[in-house]
Amino acid sequence: MKRRKFEMAAVPGNAARGVDDRFQVATPLRRLLNKVFPDHWSFLLGEIALFSFIVLLLTGVFLTFFFEPAMTEVIYNGSYAPLRGTPMSAAYASSLDITFDVRGGLIMRQMHHWAALLFMAAIVVHMLRVFFTGAFRKPREANWIIGSLLFWVGFLAGFTGYSLPDDGLSGTGLRIASGIMLSIPVIGSWLTSSIFDGEFPGTIIISRFYIAHVLLIPGLLLALIGAHLGLVFKQKHTQWPGPGRTNDNVVGERMFPRYALKQGGFFMVVFGVIALMAGLFQINPIWLFGPYEAWVVSAASQPDWYVMFLDGSTRLMPAWEIYIPIGDGYVIPPLFWPTVVLPGVLVGMSVLYPFIEARRLKDFRSHNLLQRPRDVPARSGLGAMAVTFYLVLALSGANDVIADKFNISLNAMTWGGRIGLLLLPPLAYFVTYRICLGLQQHDREVLAHGVETGIIRRLPDGRFVEVHQPLHREDGELEYVGWVVPKKMNRLGALGPAIRGFFYPIEKPAEAPVSPAPPVDSDTERSEISSGERR
Amino acid sequence: MTSDNDRRRGLLARLRGRPASRSRGRRRLGAAVRLLAALMLAGGAYTAFAPSVQAQDTPMSSAATDGKALFNESCVSCHGRNAQGVEGRGPSLVGVGSASVEFQVGSGRMPMVRQEAQAPRKPPVFNDDEIRQLGQYIQELGGGPEVPAGEDLHKDGNLAAGGELFRINCSQCHAFGGGGGALSSGKYAPTLKPATDRQIYAAMLSGPQNMPVFGDNQITPEQKADIIAYIQETLNHNQDPGGFNLGRYGPSTEGLAIFLVGIVALVFTTLWIAGKS
Numbered sequence: 001m002k003r004r005k006f007e008m009a010a011v012p013g014n015a016a017r018g019v020d021d022r023f024q025v026a027t028p029l030r031r032l033l034n035k036v037f038p039d040h041w042s043f044l045l046g047e048i049a050l051f052s053f054i055v056l057l058l059t060g061v062f063l064t065f066f067f068e069p070a071m072t073e074v075i076y077n078g079s080y081a082p083l084r085g086t087p088m089s090a091a092y093a094s095s096l097d098i099t100f101d102v103r104g105g106l107i108m109r110q111m112h113h114w115a116a117l118l119f120m121a122a123i124v125v126h127m128l129r130v131f132f133t134g135a136f137r138k139p140r141e142a143n144w145i146i147g148s149l150l151f152w153v154g155f156l157a158g159f160t161g162y163s164l165p166d167d168g169l170s171g172t173g174l175r176i177a178s179g180i181m182l183s184i185p186v187i188g189s190w191l192t193s194s195i196f197d198g199e200f201p202g203t204i205i206i207s208r209f210y211i212a213h214v215l216l217i218p219g220l221l222l223a224l225i226g227a228h229l230g231l232v233f234k235q236k237h238t239q240w241p242g243p244g245r246t247n248d249n250v251v252g253e254r255m256f257p258r259y260a261l262k263q264g265g266f267f268m269v270v271f272g273v274i275a276l277m278a279g280l281f282q283i284n285p286i287w288l289f290g291p292y293e294a295w296v297v298s299a300a301s302q303p304d305w306y307v308m309f310l311d312g313s314t315r316l317m318p319a320w321e322i323y324i325p326i327g328d329g330y331v332i333p334p335l336f337w338p339t340v341v342l343p344g345v346l347v348g349m350s351v352l353y354p355f356i357e358a359r360r361l362k363d364f365r366s367h368n369l370l371q372r373p374r375d376v377p378a379r380s381g382l383g384a385m386a387v388t389f390y391l392v393l394a395l396s397g398a399n400d401v402i403a404d405k406f407n408i409s410l411n412a413m414t415w416g417g418r419i420g421l422l423l424l425p426p427l428a429y430f431v432t433y434r435i436c437l438g439l440q441q442h443d444r445e446v447l448a449h450g451v452e453t454g455i456i457r458r459l460p461d462g463r464f465v466e467v468h469q470p471l472h473r474e475d476g477e478l479e480y481v482g483w484v485v486p487k488k489m490n491r492l493g494a495l496g497p498a499i500r501g502f503f504y505p506i507e508k509p510a511e512a513p514v515s516p517a518p519p520v521d522s523d524t525e526r527s528e529i530s531s532g533e534r535r
Numbered sequence: 536m537t538s539d540n541d542r543r544r545g546l547l548a549r550l551r552g553r554p555a556s557r558s559r560g561r562r563r564l565g566a567a568v569r570l571l572a573a574l575m576l577a578g579g580a581y582t583a584f585a586p587s588v589q590a591q592d593t594p595m596s597s598a599a600t601d602g603k604a605l606f607n608e609s610c611v612s613c614h615g616r617n618a619q620g621v622e623g624r625g626p627s628l629v630g631v632g633s634a635s636v637e638f639q640v641g642s643g644r645m646p647m648v649r650q651e652a653q654a655p656r657k658p659p660v661f662n663d664d665e666i667r668q669l670g671q672y673i674q675e676l677g678g679g680p681e682v683p684a685g686e687d688l689h690k691d692g693n694l695a696a697g698g699e700l701f702r703i704n705c706s707q708c709h710a711f712g713g714g715g716g717a718l719s720s721g722k723y724a725p726t727l728k729p730a731t732d733r734q735i736y737a738a739m740l741s742g743p744q745n746m747p748v749f750g751d752n753q754i755t756p757e758q759k760a761d762i763i764a765y766i767q768e769t770l771n772h773n774q775d776p777g778g779f780n781l782g783r784y785g786p787s788t789e790g791l792a793i794f795l796v797g798i799v800a801l802v803f804t805t806l807w808i809a810g811k812s
Contacts, residue, residue: 012617041802041809048801082694100776110777117793118801125798168702168711169785262808268806273797281796282777283789288711288770290702298706299716299724305790398787400717405784409652409721502807 037259038239038252042129044266048122051270052115053225059112060214060480066102068094069164070208080287084275088166088291091206095165095286110278116158117283120306123151131353131383133370135238137363141354143231147348150224153217158304160213166206169284171292172301175200176311183336201292241369241482248368265369300401305394312396313338316417374443375482377436384432385425392420422497447471447478454490540616550777595675602672605665609646618676631741632679633670638737639667642730645731651720653744656729678742688732691757692764700758701765704749712783713770717746727766735763 006101020026037043070090076083078093080100098105127147130136136144159177163170178200181192196202236250245251252258290296303311314335318508322332357379373380395402396417450468460465469492471485472478485491499505595603606618613625620627628635639645643657661669674681682688702711708724710716715726722745727735739759742748754762781788 020765039809041805044805045802045807048798048805049811082698082765082773085695086699106777114793114797117789118797121793122801125802168706262811266804266808270801273800273804277792277797278778280778281789281792282775282780284786285712285775285777285780288713288783290698293702296706298702299710300714300785300787302786304786305793308786308790395791401784401787404715404717404723407721409719410717411720443714464793502810 033254033256035233035255036250037255038237038245039248039259040240042133043237045122045129046126047266049119049126050225050229050272050275051267052119052122053221054267055115055271055274056112056119057218059108059115060218061110063098063105063112064214065067066094066098066105067091067164068172068209069207071166071201071206083247083287083290086291089206091164091166092286092291095167098246099287107275107278110281110283111274112161113283114277114281115274116161117271117304117306117530120151120154120158120304123147123154123283124306126388127151128383132373133238134367134376134379135370136354137367138354138358139235139366140231142237143228143235144354145351146224146228146231148347150221150228152347153220153224157213157217157221158306160209160217162304163209164206165284165286167286167293168289168292168296168298169286169301170289172297173303173307174205174292175294179335180339183333184340185332185336200292219279232371236368238368238370245369247366250368250527293315300398300404302398302401306396310339310343310397312417313342315399315414316393316396316421316450318418335518364443369482374439377433377440380436381429381433384428388425388428389421392417392424396421442487444480446487447480451487451489451492461491516523552669597670598668599675600672602665602668602670605661605669606672609660610669611648614748618673628673629677630679631673631677632681633674634672634680634682634737635741635743636673637666637682638734638741640669641737642734648665650803653723656725660717680750682733682737682740686732689760689764689767692762692768694761694765694768697756697761697765698769700754700762704754705762708746709798710783710785711778712785713766728771730766732763732767735766 015028021168046208068090072090073087074090074093076086076088076093076096078084078097078101080096083096088127095109100106130144159173163174163177178192178196181195182188184191192200195205195208197204197208225473237252239245239250239252242251253262302308317338319333320334320337324332373383396413399413399417400410402408403413450470453467453469455467456464457467469489471492489495500507553624606614610618610625613621614628615621615625639654640661641659641663643659644654645659647654648657659666673679705713708716708718709727710724713727715724717723724746730738736759738746739749739754739762740751749759751759775783781792795806
């Protein structure tokens with residue numbers, strides 16, 4: 001029998017040819033795989049959100065196998081002794097079962113929750129990167145809007161998921177949510193009773209939240225994420241200005257293999273960090289909260305961090321009730337302003353910001369190059385203002401915990417929050433603006449006068465001056481192009497290239513030149529010092 | 536002059552009619568006897584109807600005497616002589632009972648270091664014997680609630696019932712995890728972690744500082760044992776199955792952790808990955 005020679009090396013090529021013969025995908029696939037992505041650490045922040053979303057889907061599917069989304073009353077008889085014999089909803093009982101009786105259930109629950117917190121945190125960090133670098137400008141306004149919506153849809157996903165276990169803490173949150181909906185003028189009571197099917201809490205809200213949490217909202221998230229990534233592909237990624245990089249090209253790595261490999265590795269790291277946090281840090285100990293009962297409440301009842309700014313705005317809001325004498329009289333409760341109006345204004349402002357800025361600067365061109373935050377002090381100042389506003393609200397959301405643990409009066413915390421909310425954002429704007437101008441000035445100064453060498457020279461008349469190493473030739477002049485200006489002699493090759501290796505050196509350190517150079521023996525050869533990286 | 540005298544004479548004397556000439560000495564003697572009789576009647580009636588005062592008259596036990604000496608050294612400046620309280624400094628301790636003394640002195644809250652919103656827990660100044668003597672003194676001074684004997688007050692407690700009672704009555708201020716929480720104007724509900732069975736029991740009975748009193752007709756002694764069992768067995772001695780509990784402060788420290796650990800670790804990863812090109 002004749003044995004055919006089997007060539008291992010030819011297998012991928014043959015398989016690929018076979019696929020292309022049948023589906024004709026080589027041309028579009030080559031285009032896709034050859035797509036170039038610019039490389040910078042700050043471009044990887046959005047991926048954290050994407051990867052934690054994948055972890056959310058995986059762990060969430062596991063949880064659905066064991067969760068029972070019903071509010072029928074059962075008597076708990078599982079392995080957690082301090083709740084045995086307690087009447088509770090089936091949802092809470094099955095959450096306890098996942099925690100204590102399903103193998104691996106607790107870590108899955110904790111991974112799901114940590115991944116949710118990480119998802120929202122990465123969205124916010126990514127959004128800040130996009131904002132401060134001006135990546136939202138034309139032509140990418142639509143993607144900015146989709147991103148803002150992703151935050152709010154993620155917010156809803158988080159809130160519905162947080163409510164599902166039907167424990168004492170989440171029930172308190174649900175009660176507050178029903179109060180917020182009730183505060184909406186005219187439609188409030190209808191809205192609430194249609195969502196809860198009558199009075200709070202009713203008997204169906206968990207089932208409704210469940211279908212929203214596992215189907216509707218994830219579907220919406222998937223669609224928005226798809227559109228978000230599709231637009232990044234279509235419009236190409238922005239890049240930092242620099243040598244060879246213009247508004248009309250993209251300099252970076254091809255999608256395949258390097259970029260894809262890096263992303264694959266990064267996914268594993270994100271997965272690992274979530275798993276590690278879930279294994280090390282306890283999150284949402286629902287067994288301590290007990291089943292939700294309308295008469296049960298706890299000190300330090302807070303929502304998850306991304307909702308905490310609304311809790312804070314509620315705590316800071318003075319009790320201003322507006323009474324409208326129409327008919328029997330009509331009341332707009334104070335809760336309406338910090339929890340319905342404020343988020344509405346925030347959504348509007350974030351969605352409209354690209355257009356507002358373009359209009360203000362009369363800048364309607366397309367921008368594919370990023371801006372350093374220092375080059376646009378007004379925008380950076382506004383961003384700092386928004387971050388400060390948010391931080392004051394979020395800290396006020398936890399003001400009872402802070403007051404208790406740091407021995408501050410809760411009343412002082414509340415007043416500090418009220419005053420801080422008005423004073424600190426403008427202060428942050430001013431400080432950021434000045435810092436941006438200072439950094440700009442220093443960049444331009446180095447371009448004009450050169451890098452400080454640290455060499456002090458005494459002039460004949462007795463003055464001391466520091467010698468500067470100019471970056472340009474005698475007669476030339478350098479223009480600031482919006483990218484890093486070297487400010488240390490090391491950057492100009494004075495010390496040779498930096499030793500490669502992130503955690504430990506992966507090469508022998510180059511011999512550092514000594515200045516002024518001592519006379520060298522002729523038999524020892526000195527290597528040339530280059531300024532660039534060695535490959 | 537005689538009519539004046541007539542008017543000044545007592546009622547009984549007037550009813551008896553005009554007396555035969557009695558000597559001034561005999562009249563004085565009669566008045567004295569009558570006064571004595573009236574005083575004895577009033578005093579007798581008072582002692583008959585106010586037995587607590589009679590109790591105070593009985594000599595204090597030796598422990599209470601020692602306690603009184605300690606009181607007069609360390610407590611009298613704020614709580615006043617005979618523990619009657621000093622306006623603006625310290626309340627009266629008449630009737631607070633030994634439960635209150637055991638809680639306040641046993642947890643180091645009393646004597647206070649300074650006047651502030653609330654006395655914090657600190658290492659106790661007095662030893663167990665002295666605390667017992669002080670408690671005995673306050674108990675004999677005005678009565679009040681007492682903690683039952685024994686160190687382990689929760690051995691018959693039902694965890695599930697205790698948990699339910701804890702969530703209904705205690706978690707509003709002490710939080711689900713028993714870590715405590717803020718009240719208004721610098722006041723707070725302390726953490727339950729270092730509290731002993733007797734201190735928790737005494738706190739429920741006496742309602743120290745800003746805590747309401749949970750008397751035996753509101754929460755029965757059996758229910759108190761349930762609550763103490765839940766606090767000690769579940770909250771204090773049960774390990775957290777999910778790992779480090781982040782102080783059991785709820786979502787606020789969880790939010791801090793996701794930024795300080797999760798985001799920081801991953802931003803370093805992005806620096807690492809992007810540095811590899």
